[in-house]
Amino acid sequence: MRTADLIAALAADPVPERIRLGPHFAAAVGGGFIGALVLYALFVGPRPDIGAAVRTVWFNLKFVDAAALAVPLLMLFVRLARPDAKPGALALWLLAPFVLLAGGVVVELAVVPRAEWLTRLIGQNWMYCTTMIPMMAAPILAALIAAMRLGAPQHPALTGALAGAASASLAAVLYASHCPDDSPLFVATWYSLATLICMGAGALVGRWFLQW
């Protein structure tokens, strides 16, 4: 086929219905999050002492941190749908949750005796944390990848990894209400590990499904 012939075929192809990327991704995030909520209701649930926990700083910091990670990640992810995307200043917002968490760890190390550091880091629930977060992240990750198939990301694996991190941080918002460990040391270790697991899965899935 000559290029001129291809152009004739392309020009004859009717104009598609206008696709708006913003609402398209918003629907995906909403759908995925509902899936995670169902899993939460079925298998996870809030911790029994949640009434007392909400009055502590460490408990609330978990939500602030997860949300501070989720929002810029999702915005960055949506931006990558365009092939000429530039991350820009948005990427700097990703530093906020790390600074916040590192600050929490420093304070904790200062106020807690050295002998207790390891018990706090290991906590009670680390196995649960590293399996439940990826489990609840799975429907969100699937929805984000499916939505991104409409886009044209320059780097499929990287875009997938970003979707993995975004889904993990949204799942962490839910999981934080279940987890009895509020120590920043615990969060910095195990929530991060759970996020890395999701990023790896996202990169693999992205490599296959985000080619265009």
Next chain:
Amino acid sequence: MSALSAPGPADDPWSKMMRAAMAGDEGAYRRLLTDIARIVRGMARAALARARMGDADIEDAVQETLLAIHLKRHTWDPNQKLGPWVNAIARHKIIDALRRKGARKFAPIEDFEEFLAAPEADDPHRLSDAKRLMEQLTPRQRDIVQSISLDGQSIAATAARLSMSEVAVRVALHRALKALSAAWRRSIA
């Protein structure tokens, strides 16, 4: 070229043509794609030459880029210029073409401001990937693509000849173009 140096956000000729095309102006779309093909051809020629690869793959890279532009039109932000968006897609597809031919290292591809527009080499005997890929379409899809592209028939005439509705021909054409793009992608793996 002039399309890229024009001042003003999204007010350059290419962006205007794309907006017209998306509003249904077939002629504007055809002119725009022909324009883009010329520029991308120069870009692909330079990149393939640097990787010491033959001219035979240039036209494939051009056609793949055009297909991607067509199928991903909705990822262009009309408030931005069309040029950088086209450039990003062309780079992506040229690197795919290099990879497909086994190139390991990719010299950076310059922005297409650098390139002179190049006309399509006229060699009807060349057996390109495009021809091989066409054979992967279903007979009906191939018939429709050929009727509209090679024979220059209208959708209405094609529909009458195949006793299909016009809507069915349009849908089949769109599916065929997507299938063509997917077949190209598979040939990388």
